[in-house]
Amino acid sequence: MNFTKLMTIALLMLVVFALGAIPVFAQTFGTGPEHAVHLDKARGYPFCEILLIQGKPPDIAAAVFNTSGASDCPPDKFDALNAKALAETLHVDAVFKNARRHWMMGELWMYTARETRDFDGVKATWMATLPIKGALSGLGGAEKFPSYAPSPIQRVSKYLYKKGSQVYLIKDTDGHTWIMQTYTTKVDPTMTEATLPNLGSMYKELPAGWKFEVKTLDKDLTLIPPADKNHMAHVMADEFDDVYEGCGFDTACSYMP
Numbered sequence: 001m002n003f004t005k006l007m008t009i010a011l012l013m014l015v016v017f018a019l020g021a022i023p024v025f026a027q028t029f030g031t032g033p034e035h036a037v038h039l040d041k042a043r044g045y046p047f048c049e050i051l052l053i054q055g056k057p058p059d060i061a062a063a064v065f066n067t068s069g070a071s072d073c074p075p076d077k078f079d080a081l082n083a084k085a086l087a088e089t090l091h092v093d094a095v096f097k098n099a100r101r102h103w104m105m106g107e108l109w110m111y112t113a114r115e116t117r118d119f120d121g122v123k124a125t126w127m128a129t130l131p132i133k134g135a136l137s138g139l140g141g142a143e144k145f146p147s148y149a150p151s152p153i154q155r156v157s158k159y160l161y162k163k164g165s166q167v168y169l170i171k172d173t174d175g176h177t178w179i180m181q182t183y184t185t186k187v188d189p190t191m192t193e194a195t196l197p198n199l200g201s202m203y204k205e206l207p208a209g210w211k212f213e214v215k216t217l218d219k220d221l222t223l224i225p226p227a228d229k230n231h232m233a234h235v236m237a238d239e240f241d242d243v244y245e246g247c248g249f250d251t252a253c254s255y256m257p
Helices: 003-019 075-080 083-090 134-141 193-202
Strands: 035-039 046-056 059-066 094-103 107-113 116-119 122-131 151-154 157-161 166-171 177-184 211-216 221-223 232-237 243-247
Touching: 046 083, 046 122, 075 094, 083 094, 107 122, 166 193, 177 193, 193 211
Parallel strands: none
Antiparallel strands: 035 107, 046 059, 046 094, 059 122, 094 177, 107 157, 116 122, 122 151, 151 232, 157 221, 166 177, 166 211, 177 243, 232 243
16 A cells, blocks of 8 residues: 555544544543452442543543542542643543542442552542433533433442341332442531431432332342443432432342342
8 A cells, every 4th residue: 555545544534533423532541450349348438439521422431430449539639639620631521520428338349440540649440431421411510410310330340238238229110229329428518327218308309209218138139230231330319419229220130129
């Protein structure tokens, strides 16, 4: 192939990318050595997340960096992070700071964790890719996740809620049961684990027909996003920005709690 043909192909590729026919991200994340993150005492464990958002509608995704196993998300350093400045430094379209949270399962495994980065004193590890669609489309400029808006997230993980543990559930009108994955003090600074059983009376925006329940498990419950569904989990936030994961979409949950 001569030089002229090579130049023609190169120019055509540049035009295609410029027109957006092929989604191209400026930076690639989640490419470090693969390893597992395991928390054997996950319940109550503090963490936070930094989402690096890239792309234009309809091709937008976030690289999710989670501090679990890397640091306890020091509040002073996390609060000091400037999302806009960080986006410029990392050459991404936006950065979303997912509020400091506490895990609610007894034990967890993240099997395909990748590189750990230091975000101005907050060490976090790449854990997942989150498609940004629908209600999440404005996430880059938001203070919290949209309430009661289910969204998929791709991760290879296992969550174990142990027999005898108290869990917090939301049951929607489509037959799904959502189990609390994390809680946060982002919206209500007084929120503690002791407050969680009272959420039913605190919710003011719960969709019509949806119900909140408190349950003590009589056997272990596992949540494993199935490989035949490309390891997609279904998650949503409540009005206090607590996050739930859905059962009843596929075989992810070992049973319906």
